[in-house]
Amino acid sequence: MSPALQLAFLGVTLMLPRVQxxxxxxxxxxxxxxxxxxxxxxxxxxxxxxxxxxxxxxxxxxxxxxxxxxxxxxxxxxxxxxxxxxxxxxxxxxxxxxxxxxxxxxxxxxxxxxxxxxxxSLPSTTGPxxxxxxxxxxxxxxxxxxxxxxxxxxxxxxxxxxxxxxxxxxxxxxxxxxxxxxxxxxxxxxxxxxxxxxxxxCRPNAFLTCQRGIMLHSHQHLSQTPIKWTPNNYELCNIGEVCQETLLLIDVGHKSIIVGSKGCSKGRTQDAPTITIHSAPPGVLVASYAHFCSSNRCNRASSTSVLLNSLPHSAAPAPGDLQCPVCLQIFGSCPENPEKVTCPSGTTHCYSGYITLREGGIYSALDIQGCMTQGSSSLLNHARTIGVFSVMEDSKKRQDMQRSGMGIRGAQ
Known part of the structure; x- marks a missing residue:
C-alpha cells in the first residue's frame, strides 16, 4: 500500500511541506x-x-x-x-x-x-x-x-x-x-x-518563409537617394503562397514618399522583378517595383536602389509658365491653400487627387497635388494593382476622403 493511500485510510491529516x-x-x-x-x-x-x-x-x-x-x-x-x-x-x-x-x-x-x-559517434566507414x-x-x-x-x-x-x-x-x-x-x-x-x-x-515550396515588414518614408529626394530596406522579421507562408516585395515611390518635387511591403502573397506566380513608371517627369513622378518569387526568403532586396537604379535621370528642366499647388500627405490631408510653385517646362496642367493603398499590411490614402504632363487625369494610368497593393485613384472625392480619416496600419 502506498503512503498516500495509507494516510487516507487512517484518516490522518498531515501538513506536507511546500514543494520548493x-x-x-x-x-x-x-x-x-x-x-x-x-x-x-x-x-x-x-x-x-x-x-x-x-x-x-x-x-x-x-x-x-x-x-x-x-x-x-x-x-x-x-x-x-x-x-x-x-x-x-x-x-x-x-x-x-x-x-x-x-x-x-x-x-x-x-x-x-x-x-x-x-x-x-565516429564517422561512418560505410563505403560508397x-x-x-x-x-x-x-x-x-x-x-x-x-x-x-x-x-x-x-x-x-x-x-x-x-x-x-x-x-x-x-x-x-x-x-x-x-x-x-x-x-x-x-x-x-x-x-x-x-x-x-x-x-x-516534401511538397514543393513546403514551409516557404519570406521576409516580412512594411516601410514608410517621407522626405526630400527619395527618388535620388536610396534607403535601407531590411526587415528583421520572417513569416511562414500558407500552402500556395509566394514571397513578395513591393515599393511605390511618389515624388512631387519638394517632397517624396516611398511605401514598401514584404511578406507572403496569395494567388500570384513567380516572376522577374518588374519596374513600372506610371507617371514620369517633368511633373509628379510615380514609379513602382514588384517582385514575386517562390524560394525561401527570396524577397531579399536590401534597399530602394532596386527601384531607383531604373529611374530616368536627366537635368532639371527650365521653369515653365504654369503654376500649381504642390502637396504630398500620407497622414491627413493637404491644406486648403497649399503652396504654389512654378511647374517645369513641358507640364500642361495641375493634378489633385487621392491614391488609396490596401493589402500588404498597408491601408493608406495619399493626398497628392502637383504638376502633370499627360492629358489624362490619372497618375497611375488606371492601374488597379501595383505588386501586392490594391490601388484606387480618385481626384473627384476629396472631401469624402478627408472625412474618412484613413491611415496606415502594420501587418498582424
Whole structure:
C-alpha cells in the first residue's frame, strides 16, 4: 500500500511541506555545422521555475553527409520526470536523426547536459554505393545542392523540409540526401522530441518563409537617394503562397514618399522583378517595383536602389509658365491653400487627387497635388494593382476622403 493511500485510510491529516521551486539551467541554440566539429560543449544560463516544475534537456542532431544541424533546449518544464532517453529516430546509411531528452526534479540544475558526447559517434566507414543524390542541409534553399555518392545501402533520394519549433527555437530546415527507404518519412513518425515539436513536408515550396515588414518614408529626394530596406522579421507562408516585395515611390518635387511591403502573397506566380513608371517627369513622378518569387526568403532586396537604379535621370528642366499647388500627405490631408510653385517646362496642367493603398499590411490614402504632363487625369494610368497593393485613384472625392480619416496600419 502506498503512503498516500495509507494516510487516507487512517484518516490522518498531515501538513506536507511546500514543494520548493527549482532553479534550472536555461538556454537554446540551433546551428548548422561541419560534422567534424563534433563533439561540441556549451555553458548555459539559469532560470527560476514555477512551483512543481522540473528541469529539461533536449538535444537533437540531424546528420547529412558532411553537415549536422544541432538543436539544444534547456529550461523549466511542466512535463513529468523522464530518465535520460537516447533515441535514433532515423538511422543511416545517409540521413540520420538522434536525440537526447531528460526531465528531472531531484535538485537544482539537474539538467546538466553540456556536450553532444552522448550522441556522438565516429564517422561512418560505410563505403560508397551506386546511388548518387543531391545533398543539402540549409535554412535558406537547396538550389545549389551538391550531388554526392550515397553510402552503400542507400536506395532513394530524399527531398523535403523539416519544421523545428519550441521555446525560442523556430527553424525550417531544407533537406536533401540519401535514404534507405522511399517516401516522406525522414522523422519516422516523430512529432515531439522533448520540448521540441517537429514536422516534415516534401511538397514543393513546403514551409516557404519570406521576409516580412512594411516601410514608410517621407522626405526630400527619395527618388535620388536610396534607403535601407531590411526587415528583421520572417513569416511562414500558407500552402500556395509566394514571397513578395513591393515599393511605390511618389515624388512631387519638394517632397517624396516611398511605401514598401514584404511578406507572403496569395494567388500570384513567380516572376522577374518588374519596374513600372506610371507617371514620369517633368511633373509628379510615380514609379513602382514588384517582385514575386517562390524560394525561401527570396524577397531579399536590401534597399530602394532596386527601384531607383531604373529611374530616368536627366537635368532639371527650365521653369515653365504654369503654376500649381504642390502637396504630398500620407497622414491627413493637404491644406486648403497649399503652396504654389512654378511647374517645369513641358507640364500642361495641375493634378489633385487621392491614391488609396490596401493589402500588404498597408491601408493608406495619399493626398497628392502637383504638376502633370499627360492629358489624362490619372497618375497611375488606371492601374488597379501595383505588386501586392490594391490601388484606387480618385481626384473627384476629396472631401469624402478627408472625412474618412484613413491611415496606415502594420501587418498582424
Amino acid at each position: 521551486a527549482l532553479t534550472c539551467q536555461s538556454g537554446t541554440h540551433n546551428s548548422l555545422r561541419d560534422v567534424l566539429e563534433l563533439p561540441l560543449e556549451w555553458t548555459a544560463g539559469q532560470e527560476s521555475c514555477e512551483d512543481g516544475w522540473g528541469c529539461q534537456d533536449t538535444l537533437i542532431l540531424i546528420e547529412n553527409g558532411p553537415q549536422v544541424n544541432v538543436v539544444i533546449s534547456k529550461g523549466c518544464t511542466a512535463a513529468a520526470d523522464q530518465d535520460v532517453l537516447i533515441r535514433e529516430h532515423r538511422s543511416g546509411p545517409g540521413l540520420s536523426i538522434l536525440s537526447y531528452t531528460h526531465v528531472c526534479r531531484e535538485k537544482d540544475n539537474c539538467n546538466s547536459l553540456s556536450t553532444t558526447l552522448p550522441l556522438w 554505393g551506386s546511388l548518387r543524390c543531391p545533398v543539402c542541409l540549409s535554412t535558406e534553399d537547396c538550389e545549389s545542392a551538391t550531388e554526392l555518392a550515397c553510402p552503400a545501402g542507400s536506395t532513394h533520394c530524399y527531398r523535403g523540409a523539416v519544421w523545428i519549433r519550441g521555446g525560442n527555437i523556430f527553424q525550417i530546415l531544407r533537406v536533401q540526401g540519401c535514404m534507405s527507404q522511399p517516401g516522406c518519412d525522414l522523422l519516422n513518425g516523430t512529432q515531439e522530441i522533448g520540448s521540441i515539436k517537429v514536422s516534415e513536408d
